[in-house]
Amino acid sequence: MSTTAIQIGSTFEGMPLRLKLKRIERRQKFKALILVLPLLLFILVAFVLPIGRMLFNAIHDDTLLTLAPHTMTALRGWDGKDLPGEAVYAALAGDLKKSWAQKTAASIGKRINYELPGSLSEVISSARKASVLPAGPYKEALIKISPLWGRHDVWSLLKRGTSAYTGYYLLRSVDYEYGPDSQIVASPPENRIFRDVFLRTLGISIGVTAITLLLGFPVAYLLATLPRKSSNLLMILVVLPFWTSVLIRTTAWVVLLQQHGVVNDTLMALHVISQPAELIYNRIGTIVAMTHIQLPITLLPIYSVMRTISPSYVRAARSLGAGPFYAFWKVYWPLTLPGIAAGCLMTFILCLGYYITPALVGGPADQMISSFVAHYTNEELNWGMASALGAILLTVTLLLYYSFSKLVGVDRVKMG
Amino acid sequence: MAASVYTSPLEKGWYYLHRLLCGAVLLFLIAPILVVVPLSFNSVPFFTYPMAGLSLRWYEEFFLTDRWQGALHNSIFVAVCVTVLSTVLGTLAALGLSRPSFPWRTAVMSVLISPIIVPVVITAVGVYFFYADVGLLNTFAALILAHTTLATPFVIITVTATLAGFDHSLTRAAAGLGAPPVTAFFKVTLPLILPGMISGALFAFLTSFDEVVVALFVASPEQRTLPRVMFSGIREEISPTIIAAATVLILFSIAVLITVELLRRRSERLRGIRDL
Numbered sequence: 001m002s003t004t005a006i007q008i009g010s011t012f013e014g015m016p017l018r019l020k021l022k023r024i025e026r027r028q029k030f031k032a033l034i035l036v037l038p039l040l041l042f043i044l045v046a047f048v049l050p051i052g053r054m055l056f057n058a059i060h061d062d063t064l065l066t067l068a069p070h071t072m073t074a075l076r077g078w079d080g081k082d083l084p085g086e087a088v089y090a091a092l093a094g095d096l097k098k099s100w101a102q103k104t105a106a107s108i109g110k111r112i113n114y115e116l117p118g119s120l121s122e123v124i125s126s127a128r129k130a131s132v133l134p135a136g137p138y139k140e141a142l143i144k145i146s147p148l149w150g151r152h153d154v155w156s157l158l159k160r161g162t163s164a165y166t167g168y169y170l171l172r173s174v175d176y177e178y179g180p181d182s183q184i185v186a187s188p189p190e191n192r193i194f195r196d197v198f199l200r201t202l203g204i205s206i207g208v209t210a211i212t213l214l215l216g217f218p219v220a221y222l223l224a225t226l227p228r229k230s231s232n233l234l235m236i237l238v239v240l241p242f243w244t245s246v247l248i249r250t251t252a253w254v255v256l257l258q259q260h261g262v263v264n265d266t267l268m269a270l271h272v273i274s275q276p277a278e279l280i281y282n283r284i285g286t287i288v289a290m291t292h293i294q295l296p297i298t299l300l301p302i303y304s305v306m307r308t309i310s311p312s313y314v315r316a317a318r319s320l321g322a323g324p325f326y327a328f329w330k331v332y333w334p335l336t337l338p339g340i341a342a343g344c345l346m347t348f349i350l351c352l353g354y355y356i357t358p359a360l361v362g363g364p365a366d367q368m369i370s371s372f373v374a375h376y377t378n379e380e381l382n383w384g385m386a387s388a389l390g391a392i393l394l395t396v397t398l399l400l401y402y403s404f405s406k407l408v409g410v411d412r413v414k415m416g
Numbered sequence: 417m418a419a420s421v422y423t424s425p426l427e428k429g430w431y432y433l434h435r436l437l438c439g440a441v442l443l444f445l446i447a448p449i450l451v452v453v454p455l456s457f458n459s460v461p462f463f464t465y466p467m468a469g470l471s472l473r474w475y476e477e478f479f480l481t482d483r484w485q486g487a488l489h490n491s492i493f494v495a496v497c498v499t500v501l502s503t504v505l506g507t508l509a510a511l512g513l514s515r516p517s518f519p520w521r522t523a524v525m526s527v528l529i530s531p532i533i534v535p536v537v538i539t540a541v542g543v544y545f546f547y548a549d550v551g552l553l554n555t556f557a558a559l560i561l562a563h564t565t566l567a568t569p570f571v572i573i574t575v576t577a578t579l580a581g582f583d584h585s586l587t588r589a590a591a592g593l594g595a596p597p598v599t600a601f602f603k604v605t606l607p608l609i610l611p612g613m614i615s616g617a618l619f620a621f622l623t624s625f626d627e628v629v630v631a632l633f634v635a636s637p638e639q640r641t642l643p644r645v646m647f648s649g650i651r652e653e654i655s656p657t658i659i660a661a662a663t664v665l666i667l668f669s670i671a672v673l674i675t676v677e678l679l680r681r682r683s684e685r686l687r688g689i690r691d692l
Contacts, residue, residue, distance in 0.1 A: 028517040035512030036524060039505040039568060047531055047565040050546035051538065057545065215441045222438045237442045243669050244449060245626035247643050248662040251650055252448035255455065255463045255659065262451055265464045295445060324427055353535020355629055360650050370537040377541050377633070387545075390538045401533045405526060 051394070057387035058169050063111040064161030067104050068095040072162045075155075080181070084155055089138040092149070096130035114382065115157055115168060115178065122148045153180035169388035194372075194389070201368040204283075204358075205351035208290045209298070209344050215291070216299035216343065217336075224306035242296035250360050253289040254280065257361070285361035290354060297350065298343035301408075305339025342408040349400050352393065369393050449666060456659040463656075474660035484645065484661065491625055491642040494556065498563040498624040503617040505564070506571025507609070513572070514579040525572075532569045539566065540633040547634055554636035562634055563624040570623055571616035578612025578683055611683035615676045622672055626665075 065072050070091035078084045099105040109123030126146045133141055143150040160166060160182055171177055171184060175192040179185040186192070219238070223231045241249065256262045257279040264276040279285055309332065317327035355370035369389060376386035455463055459471035478484045512518060513525060531539060543562045544553070552558040586608070590600035628643035635644065642661065649658045 025517060028515065029519055032512040032515040032518040035515075036509045036518070036528075037512075039509035039528060039572075040524060042505060043528055043531070043565060043568070046543070046561050047539070048527070050542035051534065053549075054538070054542040054545055215444070218434055219438045219441050222434065234442060237446045239673065240670065241445050241449060243622070243673050244666055245622075245643070245669070247626065247628055247646055247650075248665055249448060251646065251654070251658060251662055252452040254650055254654055255452050256448055258463065258654075261463050262465060292444065292448065295441075324430075349533060353537060355535075355537045356647070360647075370535055373537050373541055374633075377544060383545065386541055390541055393535060394538050397533065397535060397538075401530075405522075 054387045055391050055394070057383055058391040059165050059167065059388075061111070061166050061169075061384050062164040063107060064158065065164050067099060067108050067111075068092070068158075068161070071095045071158060075159050075162055078155070078159060080156065080159060083139075083150065083152065086137055086139050089142055089149070090136060093130050093133060093138040093142060096127045097133070100127040100131040111161075112154070112157060114384070116154065119148055119154075122146045156180060156182045166384075169384040170391070172385065173388040173392055197367075197369055197372055198392070200366070201352060204286065204290070204354075204366070204368060205348050208287060208294055208351050209348045211287070211291045212295045212298035212347055213340065213344055216295055216302060217340075220299050220303040220306055220339075223303050224309075225311070238296050238299060241292070242300070246293055246356055249293055250289055250357050253285065253292065253361055257285050257288070280361055281363045283362070283366055285363075286358050286366045289357050289361045290351065293357065294347045294351065298347045301342035301346070302336060302339035305336055305342075309335045338408065342404070345400060345404045345407070349397055349404070352397055352400075452659055453663050453666065456656055456663045458656060461656050463654075474656040475664075477657045478660045478664065484642075484657070487640050487642045487645040490556075490639055494559050494563060494639075494641060495621045495624040497556075497560045498567050499617050499621045501560070501564045502567040502571050502620040503613060506568040506616060506620070507575050507613050509568075510572050510575035510579060511605075514576055514582070528572055529569045531565045536566075536627075536629040540630045543630065544633045553634060554638065556639055558634045559631060559639055559641075562630045563627055566627060566630070567620035567623040570619035571613075574616035574619060575609060575612045578609045582608065608683075611679040615679050618672045618676055622669065625668075 071088065074088040074091035075084065078088060096105070099108055105124050105127035106120070108127075109120040112123055113120040123146075126142070126148065129145045130142065133145075148154055157178070160168075160178065168178060172187065172191075173194050175187045175195045176184055177187050177191070223234055223238075226234070254261075258264075259276045259278075259280075261279075263279060264273075267273045268276065279288075313331050313335070314327050317331045318324070322330065352368075353370050354368050355374060358366050358368050359371055359374075370393070373386050373390045373393065376382045376389065454467070456474055457470050457472070458467045459469035459473065460467075462468075509528060513521060513528075518524075539562070543558070543565075547553040547555075547558045547562075552561075582605075586604050587600050590604045591597070595603065626643060628641075628647050631639075631641045631644045632647065635641065642665070646658050646661060649655060
């Protein structure tokens with residue numbers, strides 16, 4: 001309609017129609033925007049901003065800059081070769097004195113302790129002793145108080161603190177850290193845990209996704225090919241667990257799989273096993289419970305795609321001489337691929353962020369990346385580490401979500 | 417596809433194998449719920465069959481102790497606030513998004529849907545830091561706001577789905593007959609999208625009611641919700657009261673699901689779509 005209007009180019013109420021049309025279109029755009037704006041603002045403030053702040057936490061740490069300002073200023077001039085001069089030590093003594101008076105010594109100690117484990121108590125006791133230190137010379141006095149201050153790597157660490165931005169947390173998340181001269185080195189073996197955690201998270205997610213596909217595909221096929229009446233009835237068996245809370249389903253698995261639970265007792269009553277099997281608090285429990293929870297999420301998109309595939313395609317292939325398996329593989333299977341991609345990607349994305357289920361039914365060796373994020377936030381209060389691990393998890397998730405939306409479309413996210 | 421007369425024995429075998437496998441998978445899906453629910457009526461605190469005897473003592477504990485009732489009240493309070501907030505915000509947004517003139521639709525939609533994609537732990541940590549900054553940590557407001565972000569995508573999705581089949585000529589007809597936009601909305605649009613809105617609201621309610629991770633991070637014992645009490649109960653020593661609570665929640669979910677299904681049918685009938 002708009003094109004004809006433009007072609008005619010007539011005037012209406014003294015204004016070119018084209019202009020008027022544009023104005024109306026703009027007003028409508030504005031109206032639509034106004035409707036979306038409240039939620040958009042809400043999501044931006046209450047969701048995007050907090051997550052952005054968390055990401056910022058992963059690279060930003062001004063603990064030393066705010067708690068030991070004089071040392072940091074003095075250190076800017078240090079060339080990083082030998083130990084710094086008396087002026088820097090004097091600044092450090094002043095900062096330590098102040099930190100003792102303001103009870104911030106523990107925070108400084110904690111920050112140094114992240115990178116040099118075991119130095120927390122040294123820093124606190126240094127601050128206590130420094131608070132009664134007579135006036136200069138400070139260099140010898142401080143080194144005498146604690147050998148920490150005579151170590152070159154400690155000063156490299158402090159020098160890195162002169163910038164509010166640090167790569168430490170992100171490096172540590174991939175098992176690297178700063179060496180004695182601020183060069184990047186692999187973490188010592190006892191600290192190398194995160195690569196394993198990421199690989200484990202990936203491994204469990206891939207495993208669960210594969211199992212759900214293996215189990216879900218035949219069921220989706222059955223549901224899609226049965227007449228509506230009977231398939232709707234069977235659908236309840238899929239949708240009811242889907243809408244039962246994850247927590248309840250995990251609870252059910254705890255009850256079923258525990259040492260004197262239903263499964264073990266049944267197996268023992270049937271004399272399949274002579275003593276209770278370890279089914280929970282290990283990998284088996286995690287995989288079984290996660291598969292149960294994710295199965296509908298893989299199954300439903302496959303089912304809805306299969307519904308649209310006309311059975312005449314396979315029949316045509318058969319009548320042209322293809323065997324049943326050849327016809328399935330060459331005709332039916334490729335048509336289901338969009339559903340498979342949607343279901344598997346969704347399951348995989350959700351698996352990566354799993355927290356509740358591994359926490360309740362998994363052993364210490366089954367904890368996934370999410371539980372480390374929670375651990376650093378709630379127990380160690382190392383927010384930098386929590387943010388760095390979270391940032392990596394989020395990046396992977398968003399990349400997958402992006403490919404999901406390109407491949408499948410955001411609008412296709414469905415709930416059964 | 418039923419087994420036809422002309423199938424070979426191999427195909428027949430495959431057909432029955434497929435049925436058998438599907439039966440097993442469907443059993444795997446439903447069994448945990450069917451097996452666990454009766455155990456909440458067990459008279460002894462064990463999780464084995466055969467049960468020693470029937471008793472309602474765990475339900476009594478659930479319905480009569482302060483610990484559980486307090487949590488239930490908190491959960492309902494939070495979920496109701498979340499439902500109201502997310503339904504209003506989500507419906508407005510869905511109305512805007514479904515207008516053909518809306519610019520950057522996909523991008524905005526992605527942002528609005530993202531809370532269900534981002535791992536819950538990350539959301540929880542993010543809001544935890546944020547609420548610590550603004551002094552909202554350990555308040556009901558924090559819990560309600562965080563749950564609302566998680567619940568709105570469900571409202572948007574259901575209302576957008578209802579609007580997908582919406583005939584815009586109806587509102588135009590109303591306008592043509594002289595109805596101002598507000599009247600047209602309340603008399604024409606709203607009744608038609610109401611089923612979608614109610615389903616969205618119910619999904620939002622369930623989302624908040626079931627949510628545990630955010631509740632673990634931003635709420636203090638003062639704001640403990642039902643899932644939180646269940647979570648710590650499972651971690652320490654699992655008692656049949658937890659199963660009783662779970663059973664009540666399952667019944668609730670079933671009621672919600674049935675309502676949603678009925679609403680969906682009504683909405684399709686209203687719009688004249690009948691899927692076969």
